[in-house]
């Protein structure tokens with residue numbers, strides 16, 4: 001079986017045909033099947049609360065909803081997290097996401113609730129200890145310097161000792177000091193909605209990557225300065241954040257981004273969605289993602305003559321996914 005169509009690459013679209021049996025690019029004079037994109041990278045999720053979407057209360061502030069003692073954490077204590085994560089993974093699978101970087105609440109048990117599922121893509125799980133235990137797993141997903149203070153440095157050194165990655169939320173709902181973050185030296189920081197130009201330049205200089213989640217931020221009345229981040233050449237990724245607030249679907253995210261950042265080109269938005277955090281993931285050349293050809297592809301329906309218009313159309317459907325595990 002073959003997929004023929006326009007394939008999105010960092011340089012733009014090329015016409016090609018993929019032999020689905022062996023993932024080789026071949027010549028074939030069959031008709032076009034649709035538009036082919038490298039599997040999306042969802043660089044920031046909390047899939048554990050996907051199941052809370054139906055019961056999400058309205059009118060709560062960020063702190064009341066997702067803060068350390070907020071509504072979400074009570075929900076997580078009283079509900080089946082394995083099922084909730086599975087719901088999120090089904091959404092990721094259906095929408096052509098090949099990489100999920102999930103912040104796992106709930107200590108070791110929280111990590112196991114994800115690991116028990118057979119997700120066909122790649123998952124990188126960022127652990128968070130319960131109370132003052134050691135870091136569970138390899139990678140650290142730190143709530144924020146504001147929430148945990150010096151514990152962040154302890155978790156960070158534990159992750160480093162295990163050759164893990166370190167991610168942390170920063171300047172989501174209000175401005176936070178950048179110096180402490182630079183001192184912590186994580187691999188990536190999430191949100192930066194209230195970062196100043198100087199903060200972003202400092203991140204660039206320190207080689208710290210950034211993940212933004214514009215739909216989730218918009219829900220709480222925040223907006224990350226994405227244009228400036230792109231201008232500065234930061235290593236960027238997109239995430240969908242809490243599963244109870246936003247779908248895990250990257251097509252939903254990029255449509256929102258295009259509507260809310262009209263000066264950013266469709267090519268750039270799609271490039272970040274497909275090749276997000278490329279510099280970070282290439283640092284140690286251990287990731288399968290150091291070579292995008294290895295991640296797999298999604299076949300999207302053709303909804304408009306122009307490739308970009310077609311992909312960003314709300315009518316676009318994922319017709320198939322070819323994983324390369």
Ligand SMILES: [Zn+2]
Nearest residue numbers: 103169190241
């Ligand atoms: Zn988050």
